[in-house]
Amino acid sequence: MPTPLPHGIHKRSLLRNDVYESIRDAIIDGTFAAGERLRDPELEAWLGVSRTPIREALLRLERAGLIVSQPGRATMVASLDPAATKDARQVVAAMHELATRLAVPVLTEEHLANMVTANAKFSAALETDDVDAALAADDQFHAEMVAACANAMIPLVLDQSMPVLRRMEYQRFSSDQARHSVTAHAQIIKLASLGDTEAASLATRDNWLSLDTQIQN
Template sequence: MPIPQRAPGVDRTLLRDDVFRRLRDAIVDCTFLPGEQLKDMELAEWLGVSRTPVREALLRLGASGLVVSKPGRSTAVSAIDPKAVRDARDVVAAMHVLALRGMAGNANEGELDRMRAANRRFAVALDAGDISAAVDADEEFHQVPVASLGNDAIVAVLDQFGPVVRRAERSRFAADGQASFERHEQLIALLASGDARGAEDLTFDTWHSLSVDEDSSVEPR
């Protein structure tokens, strides 16, 4: 094959991923509420990009269940569907248990310190009533074991289904975030002591403690 005479164009992968993350986070933090219509032209103007990466991001968000589209009509933020959340929760729980299984008994002080710092930020956010910051800190906390394991397949699964669960977690943190803080502290203690089975069981129980019923709602940011 002859070598092309011109260099390839700029790789737009990072741009597409950034647009996807911005829209995903805006849905999770309730910048865009369930039922709100998402128009690609308005979103492109808001983000300062062309409509192409916005359309691609909306397709990815549809695959995650965060938006629903009607061909030729409209795209809107999906309602929080209890069954979809429960299904995603079960998958997310399994991924985090796998990550803990790889980390338990091998956790180093640097990793534990990052978890402690994230949990302190979680507590501060709860005290301030900043649920969006609490969700972010909780994500950072649970990301430490995932990053420690370094399993790209787990990361991909969590990227798809994690936001569905995160959106529902806002109500839990608003109602009783202290319980989550205490579970975090218990998990750190179990990892520090090398209690792998205890850490796995607590992680499983933590994610499955998220109950979603037909009256579930989200709190504005």
Template structure:
């Protein structure tokens, strides 16, 4: 299993959480590809830690749908699964709608400015084909209401299901299809600024529904769920 050459990325504190984050991000950004077998010893060497926090991280990633295991036989990056992605989109959309609903009465002028600036960065990244920048700016945009609402349950659910969805959003943001999100973000900010809670929620829902056509036309990864060959 090829892994990034850099080592020692995870500090000794918070090994379990940081190992989870590092492996998760490598899956989301495609460094660890769908269907690729994972070896906990190699991952531990890459991160500069013991195998125990790596195994714990892989168990969490399996719960999130990013990793599949057959105990005693193999561990691999989950293939792209349209059904799982549709379920994740529904959950993620609902959580962002709830965050916006709770945040609208609390948003300050500074919060609205932060959302506008994030959307500007998002638009700029899309124009130059910077997928990583677009995802980071999109996260920043939607993160404002999530932070302002202060709902830890919303944050926890998004932490679990957003990474699975981000693998698909990379496809959308690498194409022209992602550019409609800029106008949708503008509408969310406009409705939030006007104190129109229901309008802001509806605009947020419409924004997340733009993933549906991608999922409807996509085919699952050709990698088999049971890689017994080799």
């Protein structure tokens, strides 16, 4: 579809990461469709920034598997690749399982309360078919474990692996399949509050691996 309006939605002082996130999110939610060509001048007009941060963002998106570049020819949105998505799902599941193993012994009441709040927001967003809000609440839920685990490498790996998986998450959260995650989140909270590190870690892993159903479909 055409580049979104309004143009110039970002100021010149926009951080490079914000440019990356804007283009990434437009790919994830389907604003930029698979196979669509991304043109620098149109992206500049849309984002209101110069070509340099856009080119840097496109390089990151290529490494993340969301775009493909043909030197001297075109930059296009990558097609959904089931194999790449499955690989990303396995890595993300492993990272969140590790984060939970490290986090559960040091979780505070505040962490648990934040997870309960995030899951309530997640459930409410699904009820109103607000996919963006559901994704944000899901991120908030899992971010508590990642923050508590205090392993600086985990968010770096997740940042690299999540974009390609997020396209599939967007589809899942648009369907009834996502309701399963509300129950899964509640179970993770319960196990974590009991201090059951092993069970909470496996429940977290299974929550992410359950995305495999959507990939197969």
